[in-house]
Amino acid sequence: xxxxxxxxxxxxxxxxxxxxxxxxxxxxxxxxxxxxxxxxxxxxxxxxxxxxxxxxxxxxxxxxxxxxxxxxxxxxxxxxxxxxxxxxxxxxxxxxxxxxxxxxxxxxxxxxxxxxxxxxxxxxxxxxxxxxxxxxxxxxxxxxxxxxxxxxxxxxxxxxxxxxxxxxxxxxxxxxxxxxxxxxxxxxxxxxxxxxxxxxxxxxxxxxxxxxxxxxxxxxxxxxxxxxxxxxxxxxxxxxxxxxxxxxxxxxxxxxxxxxxxxxxxxxxxxxxxxxxxxxxxxxxxxxxxxxxxxxxxxxxxxxxxxxxxxxxxxxxxxxxxxxxxxxxxxxxxxxxxxxxxxxxxxxxxxxxxxxxxxxxxxxxxxxxxxxxxxxxxxxxxxxxxxxxxxxxxxxxxxxxxxxxxxxxxxxxxxxxxxxxxxxxxxxxxxxxxxxxxxxx
Numbered sequence: 001x002x003x004x005x006x007x008x009x010x011x012x013x014x015x016x017x018x019x020x021x022x023x024x025x026x027x028x029x030x031x032x033x034x035x036x037x038x039x040x041x042x043x044x045x046x047x048x049x050x051x052x053x054x055x056x057x058x059x060x061x062x063x064x065x066x067x068x069x070x071x072x073x074x075x076x077x078x079x080x081x082x083x084x085x086x087x088x089x090x091x092x093x094x095x096x097x098x099x100x101x102x103x104x105x106x107x108x109x110x111x112x113x114x115x116x117x118x119x120x121x122x123x124x125x126x127x128x129x130x131x132x133x134x135x136x137x138x139x140x141x142x143x144x145x146x147x148x149x150x151x152x153x154x155x156x157x158x159x160x161x162x163x164x165x166x167x168x169x170x171x172x173x174x175x176x177x178x179x180x181x182x183x184x185x186x187x188x189x190x191x192x193x194x195x196x197x198x199x200x201x202x203x204x205x206x207x208x209x210x211x212x213x214x215x216x217x218x219x220x221x222x223x224x225x226x227x228x229x230x231x232x233x234x235x236x237x238x239x240x241x242x243x244x245x246x247x248x249x250x251x252x253x254x255x256x257x258x259x260x261x262x263x264x265x266x267x268x269x270x271x272x273x274x275x276x277x278x279x280x281x282x283x284x285x286x287x288x289x290x291x292x293x294x295x296x297x298x299x300x301x302x303x304x305x306x307x308x309x310x311x312x313x314x315x316x317x318x319x320x321x322x323x324x325x326x327x328x329x330x331x332x333x334x335x336x337x338x339x340x341x342x343x344x345x346x347x348x349x350x351x352x353x354x355x356x357x358x359x360x361x362x363x364x365x366x367x368x369x370x371x372x373x374x375x376x377x378x379x380x381x382x383x384x385x386x387x388x389x390x391x392x393x394x395x396x397x398x399x400x401x402x403x404x405x406x407x408x409x410x411x412x413x414x415x416x417x418x419x420x421x422x423x424x425x426x427x428x429x430x431x432x433x434x435x436x437x438x439x440x441x
Contacts, residue, residue: 024333025283025297026397028067030304031324034059037083037097038308039320042090045393047310048073048109049320050095052081058097060085062109065393067318067328073109076100083139086126094154096123096136104154117148117157125170127179135160135199137168137181147171147181149199160199166191170217180205180245182227184213190229192217194245205245212237216262224267226251226290228259236274238262240290251290257282261309261319271296271333273306273319281306281321285333296333315416330396331413338399342407346370351426351433354412358438361415365398367426368407381405381428387412388423398424414439 033054041047045066053059053072058079061070076082079100087093095103095112099122102115124139132153138146145168147160162168166183173179181193181202190212194205208214212229219225223244229237236259238252256277264270270290273283281304283297304325311317318328346368354363369381385399395417398410414422419441425434 024329024331025319025327026329026400027299027325028318028328029070029324029326034061034324035081035322036061036307036320036324036326037081038085038095039310039318039326040085040087040093041310041312041316041318042087044312044316044395046090046108047318048085048087048093049308049318049326050082050085050097051320051324052079056080058082058100060095060109060112066316066395067326068394070326074103074112076103076112083124084126084136086128086134088128088131092131092153094126094128094134094136096126098122102126102136102148102154102157115154115157121146121148124168127171127173129173129176133176133198135171135173135179137171137183139167139169139183147199147202160202162193162202163204164191164193168193169213169215172217172219174219174222178222178244180217180219180225182214182217182229184215184229190214192227192245192248206239206248215260218262218264218270220264220267224289226262226264226270228262228272230258234258236272238272238290238293252293254284254293257284258305259284260305260307260321263309263311263317265311265314269314269332271309271311271317271319273309273321275305275321279303279305279322281319281325281327283309283319283327283333297327313416330416337410338401338403339409340406341366341409342368344407345405346407349426349428349431349433351424351435353435354424354437358440359414360439360441361417362411362413363437363439364409364411365424366407366409369403369405369428371405384425384427385410386425386427387414388425389417390421390423395422403428 036049036051039049050060058076060074062073063070080098082097085095103112105112121138122140126136128134136148145162145164148157150157166185168183170182184190190208192206193202195202214229216228236254236257239248240251259274261273284293285296286293306319306321309319350368352366354365383403387396
């Protein structure tokens, strides 16, 4: 009788879950001793994040396998935190924070050295347009308005006149001459500055005297740009321009969202990271240039605000934040569909050969999960299905969630990867199986 009840209960659980999907964002790290304020990747494998270790110790960490593993690369107790990191290529990068000087590396972060300027300044953002030309801004509210520029890779930095004493939080340039800065004042007075001559002259392009601090800015061309900020209730807003900043219009009022970071890959696709009203980390996305936004990720738990987000293409992106949270996507953050394809409960684990095989560029992978003891409060068995390249590096996670017994199918699109041999691995409880597949383009 107990066995019959168990079988009926199992089948009902399976049938009640007609379709499964998980966020296209995966939690790569959750390290309570870290707070991470900035993340930057130069390709799908190599990236850095910066912030602080414990309380008020500057920190830089690095990955060489897309974030599967991170290692501490630099610790500096003279910094309270390192708030911005930027690389122009795999070897050359800069970082800055409070209250130390600007840091530079020429060997991928193995060694960092102080540059002459920036000492005792609280740097909010660094941006380089080429290996020689870059800018840094100071984010201390009420007292700064400070802009630094270099034309020799940071050997020398000189001051530029901003015309304001506001805190400056984010800087971006699209060429040697044209750039913008977003900032604000302690009484929620947001400001956007622009230059058309490399920063020799800056002028105020937008000022919101009502209620907004403006944290992040991004342009994809001479005309199209976005800025994120907050209102007096600490909820997020997004404004947009389509004429180089001459006019800005409110595009999104994020009621109950705090928006801290912004990244657009082109004029249509962009992401913003932050937190909800109970401080769960969130990511929202647009595919129509910001006219509509939808939530992609909300699940890292309280006190895991996301402070920085970075993408290298339409699919591969990372976000970092409070309590050392690092999340990653390999499909642009879109939900991954897991489709149950049979109502029969399997008697054993099985990982099928993918089909078609060889494939170009997508293939389907089927697997089955058998009956297993269900205990009260347990939603199912923890199942993970991952894709690896020929060097054994994990490049995609297709499934990572609790599943009920059943037979499932999931599709992998390898359009972002080159032809060659790949492996897929199923892990469920103590069961593990790996199979080989071939992509030919």
